Amino acid sequence: MENRKFNITLRVWKQKDNDSKGYFETYKVEGVIPDMSFLEMLDVLNEKLIKEEKEPIYFESDCREGICGCCGFVVNGDVHGPDEHSTVCQLHMRRFKDGDVITIEPFRAKAFPLIRDLVIDRSALDKIIAAGGYISVNVGSAPDANTIPVEKNIAEKAMDYATCIGCGACVAACPNSAAMLFTGAKIAHLASLPQGHPERTIRVLNMIKVMDSLGFGNCTNEYECEAVCPKEIKVSAIAKMNREFLRANFISEYDPQLPPVFHKSSVDVPEDE
Amino acid sequence: MKLDSKIPSGHIEQKWDNYRFNAKLVNPANRKKFDVIIVGTGLAGASAAASLGEAGYNVIVFTLHDTPRRAHSIAAQGGINAAKNYKYDGDSVYRLFYDTLKGGDYRAREANVYRLAQISTQIIDHCVAIGVPFAREYGGLLDTRSFGGAQLQRTFYARGQTGQQLLLGAYSQMMRQVANGTVKVFPRREMMDLIVKNGKARGIIVRNLITGEIEAYSAHAVILATGGYSNVFYLSTNAATCNVSAAWKCYKKGAGFANPCFTQIHPTCIPRSGDHQSKLTLMSESLRNDGRVWVPKIKGDTRHPNDIPEEERDYYLERMYPSFGNLVPRDIASRAAKRMVDAGYGVGPTKEAVYLDFRDAIKKQGREKIKEKYGNLFDMYYRITDEDAYSVPMRIYPAPHYTMGGLWVDYELMSTIPGLFVLGEANFSDHGANRLGASALMQGLADGYFIISATLPNYLANTKFEEIHLEDDEFKYSINEVKEKIKKILSIKGNKTPTEFHKELGKIMWEYCGMARNEEGLKKALRMVPSLKEEFMENLKIVGDDKFNQVLEKALRVYDFIEFAELLLKDALHRKESCGGHFREEYQTPDGEAKRDDENFAYVAVWEYKGDNKEPELHKEKLEFEYLKPTTRSYK
Numbered sequence: 001m002e003n004r005k006f007n008i009t010l011r012v013w014k015q016k017d018n019d020s021k022g023y024f025e026t027y028k029v030e031g032v033i034p035d036m037s038f039l040e041m042l043d044v045l046n047e048k049l050i051k052e053e054k055e056p057i058y059f060e061s062d063c064r065e066g067i068c069g070c071c072g073f074v075v076n077g078d079v080h081g082p083d084e085h086s087t088v089c090q091l092h093m094r095r096f097k098d099g100d101v102i103t104i105e106p107f108r109a110k111a112f113p114l115i116r117d118l119v120i121d122r123s124a125l126d127k128i129i130a131a132g133g134y135i136s137v138n139v140g141s142a143p144d145a146n147t148i149p150v151e152k153n154i155a156e157k158a159m160d161y162a163t164c165i166g167c168g169a170c171v172a173a174c175p176n177s178a179a180m181l182f183t184g185a186k187i188a189h190l191a192s193l194p195q196g197h198p199e200r201t202i203r204v205l206n207m208i209k210v211m212d213s214l215g216f217g218n219c220t221n222e223y224e225c226e227a228v229c230p231k232e233i234k235v236s237a238i239a240k241m242n243r244e245f246l247r248a249n250f251i252s253e254y255d256p257q258l259p260p261v262f263h264k265s266s267v268d269v270p271e272d273e
Numbered sequence: 274m275k276l277d278s279k280i281p282s283g284h285i286e287q288k289w290d291n292y293r294f295n296a297k298l299v300n301p302a303n304r305k306k307f308d309v310i311i312v313g314t315g316l317a318g319a320s321a322a323a324s325l326g327e328a329g330y331n332v333i334v335f336t337l338h339d340t341p342r343r344a345h346s347i348a349a350q351g352g353i354n355a356a357k358n359y360k361y362d363g364d365s366v367y368r369l370f371y372d373t374l375k376g377g378d379y380r381a382r383e384a385n386v387y388r389l390a391q392i393s394t395q396i397i398d399h400c401v402a403i404g405v406p407f408a409r410e411y412g413g414l415l416d417t418r419s420f421g422g423a424q425l426q427r428t429f430y431a432r433g434q435t436g437q438q439l440l441l442g443a444y445s446q447m448m449r450q451v452a453n454g455t456v457k458v459f460p461r462r463e464m465m466d467l468i469v470k471n472g473k474a475r476g477i478i479v480r481n482l483i484t485g486e487i488e489a490y491s492a493h494a495v496i497l498a499t500g501g502y503s504n505v506f507y508l509s510t511n512a513a514t515c516n517v518s519a520a521w522k523c524y525k526k527g528a529g530f531a532n533p534c535f536t537q538i539h540p541t542c543i544p545r546s547g548d549h550q551s552k553l554t555l556m557s558e559s560l561r562n563d564g565r566v567w568v569p570k571i572k573g574d575t576r577h578p579n580d581i582p583e584e585e586r587d588y589y590l591e592r593m594y595p596s597f598g599n600l601v602p603r604d605i606a607s608r609a610a611k612r613m614v615d616a617g618y619g620v621g622p623t624k625e626a627v628y629l630d631f632r633d634a635i636k637k638q639g640r641e642k643i644k645e646k647y648g649n650l651f652d653m654y655y656r657i658t659d660e661d662a663y664s665v666p667m668r669i670y671p672a673p674h675y676t677m678g679g680l681w682v683d684y685e686l687m688s689t690i691p692g693l694f695v696l697g698e699a700n701f702s703d704h705g706a707n708r709l710g711a712s713a714l715m716q717g718l719a720d721g722y723f724i725i726s727a728t729l730p731n732y733l734a735n736t737k738f739e740e741i742h743l744e745d746d747e748f749k750y751s752i753n754e755v756k757e758k759i760k761k762i763l764s765i766k767g768n769k770t771p772t773e774f775h776k777e778l779g780k781i782m783w784e785y786c787g788m789a790r791n792e793e794g795l796k797k798a799l800r801m802v803p804s805l806k807e808e809f810m811e812n813l814k815i816v817g818d819d820k821f822n823q824v825l826e827k828a829l830r831v832y833d834f835i836e837f838a839e840l841l842l843k844d845a846l847h848r849k850e851s852c853g854g855h856f857r858e859e860y861q862t863p864d865g866e867a868k869r870d871d872e873n874f875a876y877v878a879v880w881e882y883k884g885d886n887k888e889p890e891l892h893k894e895k896l897e898f899e900y901l902k903p904t905t906r907s908y909k
Contacts, residue, residue, distance in 0.1 A: 035546040037657075043772070044549055050770045050816050050824060058823055060339070062512040064552045065653060067437055068343045083656070090656045115483060116821050123460065126340050130452045134445035135404045139324040139722045140395070142402035146359060149413030159406040159431060162438060166342055195404050 005031045006098035010045070012057050013105045018113045024103070027057075034094035038081065039064060039071065041093055057104075058117040064089045066230060069165035072172070073118045074105040079173040079228040087167060087230045107172035111179070111215040122168045124214045125182060131210035132203035133186040135195050154192055161189035161240075163231040170225035170233075176217030181225035183211045184237035191244050201251050204244040274529055274881045276894045279683040280384045285900050289388045292684065293727055297734035304329035305455075307733050308492040310477055312464050312519055314341030316436075316714060317697025318498030319443035320721025326450030328726055333490060334447070334456060335479055337463040337514055342444045345500060345512040346717060349436020350557035350650065351420060352428035353400075353714040355393040360417055362425040366390045369427065371901055373712060376422040376602050377677070377705020378853035378869060379903035380535070380877075382896060384684060389703050389712075392719040397429055399722060405442045407431050418646075419562050420710040422602035422908075428711045433557050433650045439714055443721070462488070463826065464519040465755045467495065467526045467693065470747045471739050474526075474693035478751050480759075485820035487755050489748045491741045493733060494692045496725065497523060498717075501676035501698040503536065505834050505841065506787065507779020509673035510542060510555040516830040517837045520680050520699055524840075528688040529879040529892065531681035531701035533837070534845035537708055537854045538788050539674030540606035543657055543667075544626040553672040554657055556629070556650055558710040561599045563634035563643065564667070566590050566606070568618040568627050578620070578628055578666045589613060597908040604707045604854045604867070605908060607671035611788050612865060614670070621668045630666035671788060675713060677704040677854065678844070681879045681894075685728035686720060689879075692736070694729065696720035701877065706853025759819050762828055767812030771828040774809055778802070778835055786845050791858040795846040802842065806835045840880055840889060847891065850874045871903050 007030045015022030029045050036044070039061050046056035061071035066087040073088060075081035081091040096102065106114055111124045150158075162185075170181035187204050190196030196203075219238055226235045281292040299307065307330050311318050314336040322334045338344065358364040369390035374381055401407065401415070407429050408416040417426040431438040450456035461482040468476035468491070476491035502517035503509035524530045541556045567586045574581065589609060591598045601609075610627050613619065620626050635643050640663055644651070651662045658668070679701040686694050686702070697717040704712065742748075781801050785794035809832060815824055851860040851867035852874070860868045877894040 033547055033549060036549050037551070040549045040551050043551055047770055047772060050814060051768075053816055055816060056824060058821070062338070062343055062514055063345060063348045064513065065348060065554050066656075067434065068345070068347050068512060070338065070343050086656065090653070092656065092659070094659060122339060126342075126448065126458075129445060130448040132452075134449040135402065136449060137399070137402040138327045139320075139399060139726060142395075142398040145357070145397045145401040145407075146414045148401060150409055151413055152409045152411050155406050155409045155413075158404075159438075162404075162406050162431075162441065163434060165347075165437075166340065189406070190404050193404050193406065195402055 005033055008032055008096060008099070009101045011101065011103040012117070014117055015114055017116065032093050032096070034092070036093045037064070037089060038075070038091040038093060039089050058119050060119050061089050066090045067165060069167040072107055072167045072169055074107065074172065076103055079107070079169045080230060085230055085232045087165070107168055109168070109171045109177035109216070111177060112168060112171065122166070124216070125166050125168065125179065127214060128179065128183050128207055128211050129186065132199070132206040133190070135190060136199060148194055150193060158189050158192040161185045161192065161233060161237055164233055165231060167230060169228045169230060171216065173224040173228040174217065175222055175224065176220060178219050178225070179211055179216040180219045180238045180241065181229065181233060181235065183207055184241035185233050187244055188237040188240040191240065200244060201248040204241065204248045208245060274689055274879070274890070274892055276529070276681070276689070276879060276892055277683060278382060278894060279685060280382070281684065285383060285387045288384050289391060296727060296731035299730045299734050301329055305331050307331060308333065309494050309496060309729065310490060310492040311335070311496045311498060312477065313344065313498035313500060313699070314338070314444070314447070315344035315346035315498060315500055315697060316440055316443055316717030317699070317721040318344070318496070319440065319447045320718050321496055321498060321696055321725045322456050323443060323446035323450055324722050324726040325729065326447065326453065326455035329455060332450070332456040333492065334458045335462045335464065335477070336458070336460050337482060339460055341447065341458055341460065342441060344440060345515055346440040346714070347437045348512065348555070349714055350433045350555065351559035352418065352430035352435045352711040353396065353439065354420065354427050354709070354711045355397045355429060355715065356390055356427060357394050357397060359415060360426045364425050364427050369393060372423050373703065373709060374705065374901055375906055376709040377707050378867065378906055379705065379871070379875070379898065380532070380852055380896065381703055381705035383898060383900055385702050388724070389716060389719050392723045393715050395723060396715060396718045400439060400442055400718070403442050403446055405431065405438045418559060419600055421558055421561065421600045421606065422597070422709040423600070424597070428559070430559065433559065433647055436714060439718065443718070464499070464522065466751045467523050468747050468751060469526050469690060470741060470745065473691045473736070475741050476748065478748070478755055480755070482826065483821055485818070485822070487752050489743045489752060491743060493738055494694065494729060496694045496696060497680065497699050498696040498721070499699045501679065502834070502837065503673040503676055505778070505838050506673040506782050507775050508545065508550060508553050508783070510539060510553050513552065516833065518830050518833040521833045521837050523680060523688065523690065523693060525882050526690060527882065528690050528693055529681035529881055530678070530840060531877050531879045532678040532706070532844065533841040533880070534786070534848055534855050535677035535706045535853060536673060537603055537675040537677060538607045538671045540603055540610055540671050541629060541669045542672035542674070543654065544621060544623060544670040554653065555672070555674060556654060556667060556669060558603070560629060560647060560650060563638070563646070564599065564629040564631050565633060566599055566627055566629055568613045568620060572617040578630070587618070594908045601908045602707060602709060604856070607788055608856060608865070610671055626668035626670045628666035629669045631662060632666070635663065673787070675708055677701065677706060677708055681877065685731065686724055687728070687732065692732065694725060696725060706855055759825065759829070762813065762832070763815060763819060763825065765810065765813040765815060767814050769808070769812050770814050771824060771831045774805065774813070775827070775831045775834065778805060778831070778838055781805070782838055782841070786842055789856050789858050790845050792846065795842055799839065799842050799846065802835060802838050809835060843889070844878055844880065848874060848878065869903070869905075875903070
């Protein structure tokens with residue numbers, strides 16, 4: 001708990017919609033308290049702007065505890081801000097000091113059209129999930145939960161991949177705007193578990209096909225996605241996806257039911273297992 | 274308003290089977306002819322969309338978020354209860370039924386609670402089959418842990434992110450139905466009104482949060498799964514957009530609102546740090562498996578907690594409740610913390626906190642084991658407070674977290690408006706006056722995956738539907754009303770922002786209707802809230818237009834909270850007893866425990882809307898206890 005108050009300058013990206021031209025607007029924020037979260041600092045500024053009948057800064061957030069994936073923008077060039085493996089709602093003002101100039105920009109990617117200021121449209125990620133990010137089991141048909149034992153280490157690994165919050169930071173951090181960490185995490189989660197095996201071939205083929213169609217780029221081994229992922233998902237997810245993809249292509253050649261999809265390139269990312 | 278709970282006949286163990294046998298079915302070929310609207314995509318809404326989509330109904334889903342995966346179920350941490358008895362520690366469906374009914378202080382319906390316990394085991398089976406990565410033991414089978422109000426280990430979990438994993442599971446199943454063409458998702462839409470035609474719920478009006486357009490949708494049935502109303506207290510563990518508006522609109526269209534005063538204050542949240550605070554963060558109840566709650570024995574002790582020797586610490590929960598110790602239910606733990614703080618034993622800079630200490634657990638099990646179990650929670654605590662809970666005890670304090678009250682539903686989860694079903698936290702059904710930890714996830718998924726898919730067909734097959742068109746007067750009238758209201762709110766040229774009104778409301782509610790309530794305070798609040806409402810319509814400060822406008826969204830939600838708060842206060846005033854989360858200071862035992870009055874208050878209080886400036890009418894659904902006789906709830 002610190003009581004010192006300080007002043008900062010914000011440079012915030014303002015843009016009316018995806019087709020308008022954007023620009024940086026400068027705001028002075030006085031009396032910042034170190035225990036404030038970054039978003040609470042913006043709340044305080046917005047309250048002041050509304051009082052002055054000025055337009056507030058539009059941004060999204062909901063749970064404010066780093067799990068819903070709603071928030072996200074770029075702070076001084078860092079996706080989700082300077083804290084490692086964190087969402088921007090978990091960033092606190094104690095990270096900054098008096099006189100700092102802080103620049104805030106939206107996540108930028110072709111597949112994430114801008115809606116307003118820092119608010120973007122990430123619905124492309126839902127489309128990738130709808131293409132196969134599930135196990136097809138109807139309600140009522142499951143066997144007793146303990147009939148499917150899963151090795152503890154494998155269950156933990158699956159959980160590591162399953163913790164993705166769908167915030168889109170991996171896409172925003174990637175110089176190619178690739179969604180391969182996002183897609184790979186879901187594929188790796190489901191392919192690790194025995195329950196996910198029956199659909200692993202068709203899943204990877206369909207999810208990659210849809211991912212490619214949405215305007216996301218390709219992986220060139222920059223590892224930026226791993227560096228910013230709030231849930232510390234590793235690029236081994238991409239390696240796992242590529243192996244699943246390669247395997248699926250061999251199999252699908254012999255199975256006329258499956259779509260023959262060939263990926264742009266097969267990326268060599270070492271797996272950490 | 275007639276309250277018919279429609280509890281099926283037969284022994285409690287057979288009721289759900291009897292119901293399903295007697296229910297009418299819809300032929301698979303006919304299902305796609307029925308349109309079903311679902312509002313909300315949390316556990317209850319998403320699982321309902323999945324199960325009804327699988328069955329073949331034509332499902333249309335609405336969420337105010339950019340994607341259905343953001344719903345606040347995602348933030349549930351600790352776990353989900355199920356009577357699997359995998360630990361062979363004495364669990365059974367009957368025991369889960371008993372614990373849940375007792376935990377709710379005998380203010381829930383026996384038949385509903387029993388069904389919930391019955392279904393609990395199927396939920397785990399289904400979630401494992403769809404790939405939810407629950408924690409496992411070395412043998413590869415599922416692990417469980419303890420939660421409050423139970424003396425056994427029946428809580429399944431996925432680290433401290435169980436809600437996230439269950440929600441993403443339900444979301445993935447819903448997206449599978451999107452791919453199958455049975456479910457259509459409309460994101461960034463907020464419900465503005467319910468359409469009732471010929472006495473039946475037949476559609477909704479929504480606001481497109483991007484374009485500001487007011488849109489109408491019709492259907493054969495409407496399912497509301499819009500969560501709880503803890504944000505009426507302004508600061509709560511709920512997400513920023515959680516609101517009461519959809520439920521409130523349904524209440525105004527004739528749906529009874531049940532037990533609004535049953536609100537849950539969670540004992541273990543990170544204490545507030547200042548006026549700028551926008552929300553409170555929960556530290557999962559599971560932490561009480563290993564953490565010990567204490568305060569210094571000396572009032573106003575300013576020493577560093579690690580410098581306070583063992584004999585000068587008061588582990589008050591262990592002292593007062595030796596059988597359950599740190600794992601007493603939430604209402605009990607919250608009140609005990611409040612008593613300690615009120616008596617001057619509070620800790621930290623604000624003195625509004627108690628310690629939750631892991632020193633002994635780390636000594637016994639090692640830091641790594643504690644990290645494996647609660648790592649993400651310790652990280653979250655560190656980010657917010659800048660303190661390392663591995664070496665310093667956490668500071669915690671109670672905060673509004675969950676609301677047991679909600680729209681009244683019968684055994685089929687249908688409200689008093691035919692065709693309007695209410696699932697999950699939005700209904701009042703299963704938790705009585707206090708919910709046990711790890712039971713919200715259980716209820717949301719029971720309602721969505723297993724109950725609605727059995728009860729909705731019975732309604733559809735038994736009902737004669739008139740034709741409906743979006744040009745009908747009911748839609749036109751409602752659209753016009755919504756537009757007028759928005760216009761009116763945008764035209765107020767006052768000085769107070771929506772957030773300022775919200776803060777003010779929260780202050781009133783927390784002060785007079787929070788952890789402890791009394792007649793004088795409630796009456797005072799009942800004078801303050803209506804004048805706040807009046808002030809809102811004259812003194813609101815708002816910017817922007819009727820298109821994309823987050824300030825307007827907030828203003829509309831806050832206004833509904835203010836209206837709703839009055840009903841909550843009325844309910845709290847009328848219930849002259851203490852039970853569960855509803856603690857009336859006038860009704861307590863000599864040692865400060867809740868004193869229930871079964872003779873006069875063993876009923877569900879259901880409020881009927883009678884008009885904007887008229888008193889709501891109280892209806893009572895008497896609670897019959899055939900299998901479990903209400904006893905004084907003791908955890909000592």
